[in-house]
Amino acid sequence: DSGVTQTPKHLITATGQRVTLRCSPRSGDLSVYWYQQSLDQGLQFLIQYYNGEERAKGNILERFSAQQFPDLHSELNLSSLELGDSALYFCASSGGLAGASSYNEQFFGPGTRLTVL
């Protein structure tokens, strides 16, 4: 058990809908990362937050947005859903802001499996 929790575990919805995925990082971790795992794209970094502020952006669609709250939990909002958004969405957390000379190990949650019908 990594200490990172994600809810819900599974989500089934229809095209055009909007969903919210939730992540609680390990106790004390300030950084939260979101990743998408799909069959055609593999595992891709979406976005990172550090202590409530957006720090890095990857291949995140404009229809997707995220935020990190004062209690450090994070939410990933996916709107105008398309069939191609079906994927496993992972949240990871780490203790700090990885800089030029350090790396903070990222601990991954179990993921939320999103199915868009």
Next chain:
Amino acid sequence: AQSVTQLDSHVSVSEGTPVLLRCNYSSSYSPSLFWYVQHPNKGLQLLLKYTSAATLVKGINGFEAEFKKSETSFHLTKPSAHMSDAAEYFCVVTYYNQGGKLIFGQGTELSVKP
């Protein structure tokens, strides 16, 4: 673009035989390299990491990997496979100017036959 390539999408070994999962990274600046494992319906777990210290890195469950700069490789090995090693393995790279962003390879599925 910075990337990592896993040379085999699927590897099958017999229990008790050696495991070799191959990984090459694009050469740029100083990489930090990792291997993660994903068991079915589970999250990702860090096996080992290279961050410019010793080039031979030992990880959990008997796995190790060797960083070879001249070959831009970071292959994962284990002397003797166990049935519980069957999983998906990801080679991952990050660079100093990427903050915490991880770049994943496409994954290698390891099957272990009894």
